[in-house]
Amino acid sequence: MKFSINQSELQNALSVCVKGSSTRSTLSILAGVYLKAEEGSLTLQTTNLELSIKVTCPALVEEQGESVVPAKLFLDIVKNLPDMAVRIESDDATASVFCDTTTFSLKALNPLDFPAFPEVEAEQEAQFPFSAFSTMVKRTAKVVSHDETRAVLTGVLVSCVGNELKMVATDSYRLAVSETQLTQPCPEEFEAVIAGSFLNDIASLPQSDQPITLALSENQIIVSYQDTTFINRRIEGAFPNYKQLIADGFSTRVTLSTHALTDAVRRVSLLSNKVSPVQIKVDAESGVMTLVTNSQDIGNAQENLICEIEGESVDIAFNYSFLLDGLNSITTDAVHLDLFGSMKPGIFRATEGENFLYLIMPVRV
Numbered sequence: 001m002k003f004s005i006n007q008s009e010l011q012n013a014l015s016v017c018v019k020g021s022s023t024r025s026t027l028s029i030l031a032g033v034y035l036k037a038e039e040g041s042l043t044l045q046t047t048n049l050e051l052s053i054k055v056t057c058p059a060l061v062e063e064q065g066e067s068v069v070p071a072k073l074f075l076d077i078v079k080n081l082p083d084m085a086v087r088i089e090s091d092d093a094t095a096s097v098f099c100d101t102t103t104f105s106l107k108a109l110n111p112l113d114f115p116a117f118p119e120v121e122a123e124q125e126a127q128f129p130f131s132a133f134s135t136m137v138k139r140t141a142k143v144v145s146h147d148e149t150r151a152v153l154t155g156v157l158v159s160c161v162g163n164e165l166k167m168v169a170t171d172s173y174r175l176a177v178s179e180t181q182l183t184q185p186c187p188e189e190f191e192a193v194i195a196g197s198f199l200n201d202i203a204s205l206p207q208s209d210q211p212i213t214l215a216l217s218e219n220q221i222i223v224s225y226q227d228t229t230f231i232n233r234r235i236e237g238a239f240p241n242y243k244q245l246i247a248d249g250f251s252t253r254v255t256l257s258t259h260a261l262t263d264a265v266r267r268v269s270l271l272s273n274k275v276s277p278v279q280i281k282v283d284a285e286s287g288v289m290t291l292v293t294n295s296q297d298i299g300n301a302q303e304n305l306i307c308e309i310e311g312e313s314v315d316i317a318f319n320y321s322f323l324l325d326g327l328n329s330i331t332t333d334a335v336h337l338d339l340f341g342s343m344k345p346g347i348f349r350a351t352e353g354e355n356f357l358y359l360i361m362p363v364r365v
Contacts, residue, residue: 001065001090003037005057007081007099012206013044013055014075016228019201020046020053021071033071034114035088035095037061046071047115051198054117056227068109069095077104118231120222122215126160126190128182130205130212130225136167136178137203139329139356144196145171152237155193158214160186168242169196174322175242176329179355192216193235202230245345245359250338252314254282254289255351256307258335262327268293268301269320277363279317282339284309293320316342317363326358 014033022030025048034045042059045052067090077097078086087098090108097104137156145153157168163185167178192214202212202223215222216234223230268278272293281290289307294300316339326348327335336349343362350356 001035001037001067001088002063003042003059003061004085004087005042005059007078007083007086009057010042010086011075011078013042013057014071014078016205017044017046017053017055018071018075020048020051020230022048023072025049029068029109029113029115031070031072032068032109032114033074034066034068034111035090036066036111037064039064045114045117047117049115050233052115052118052231054229065090066111067095068111068114069106074106077106118220120215120217120220120231122222123217124188124190125213125215126186126188127184127211127213128160128165130210131207132165132180132182133212134203134205134207136165136180137199139178140167140169140176141196141199141203142325142329143169143171143174143176147171151235152193152239154197155195155235155239156199157191157193157239158199159189159191161189162186168239170240170242172240173319173361174326175245175357175359176326177242177246177357177359178329190214190216192221193237193239194221195232195235198230198232246347246357247340247344250311250347251341252282252284252309252311252339254307254309254337254339255334256289256305256337258327258330258333260305261335262324264291264303264305265320265323265327268303269324271295271298271301272320277317277365278320278323279315279365280337281315282309282313284311284313311339314339314342316346317365318346318360319363322360326360329358330354330356 036043041056044055081099084100089096095106095108140156159166163182165180169176210226213224219234221232221234268291276295279292287309289305291303330350332350332354334351338347345359345361348358
């Protein structure tokens with residue numbers, strides 16, 4: 001195998017592909033990246049037997065062939081090469097990398113031992129604008145649980161009915177719901193629970209005008225974007241009935257600047273910790289919301305914010321990092337905080353122009 005490729009193109013392809021390789025498996029071949037040079041193109045593949053990734057990019061191929069080299073080491077080498085043409089040659093035992101005055105020689109593995117890329121029959125398929133899809137993932141996937149014993153909570157519920165694309169995630173302490181209206185309706189109803197970590201990897205891909213395609217089989221999800229294909233295990237199990245948590249109306253609604261509230265939480269949380277949450281005291285008569293933290297060993301902090309208040313006064317407390325996660329996902333200038341009492345969940349809602357909701361469970365003080 002002999003081919004030449006631009007360093008930056010190879011680095012970009014490897015950066016995406018290497019996420020599918022495994023360093024924990026007893027099978028050494030799974031720590032490698034499979035390279036296949038064909039006329040005018042290079043295909044890279046990795047798999048950990050749950051996630052498989054395939055990336056195709058243009059290359060100047062002199063001699064067709066295939067090889068497997070250590071994925072992470074190969075990426076580290078390519079990252080540190082100058083932005084010039086990279087030439088790669090391989091035989092049965094070694095793969096050599098040439099760039100400018102630099103040469104690396106790596107032990108190659110047998111490409112015949114590398115698992116074939118899965119061929120999956122799709123039962124459902126939908127296309128979405130990548131920018132909208134990526135934004136929604138970044139707002140919701142941060143809320144997924146990391147407790148593998150409740151696998152369904154480690155995923156994001158992605159659904160599309162008609163023109164509405166919705167993503168929902170919860171770790172049972174907070175809930176994020178993001179919705180958007182599509183210009184083109186989904187051809188059929190679409191619903192799946194997809195791993196949050198996998199969706200974060202997808203959302204971090206370079207932005208483009210090309211749509212992203214999601215397809216479902218019985219137990220796998222196939223994602224296609226630009227020249228990249230991902231196949232991952234679909235999370236099984238029933239997603240919790242989150243709608244029953246979202247109460248209609250409110251007993252107290254506070255409306256204020258998103259930026260001002262985020263900065264205030266960030267300041268007072270400097271004296272907070274996991275034991276001492278941020279207390280929110282809403283005074284309906286004066287139109288002031290006060291943020292307070294008290295830490296026995298450190299001290300206390302307080303900040304007053306003038307805001308619009310509908311309904312009754314209330315005192316409530318929240319985990320400060322959960323507060324910041326929700327507020328950082330809201331891009332509207334103003335935010336509504338709907339409260340239903342001191343021991344019931346609070347709901348942050350983006351104001352006009354954005355359909356995003358963030359529910360957070362209170363902390364007992």
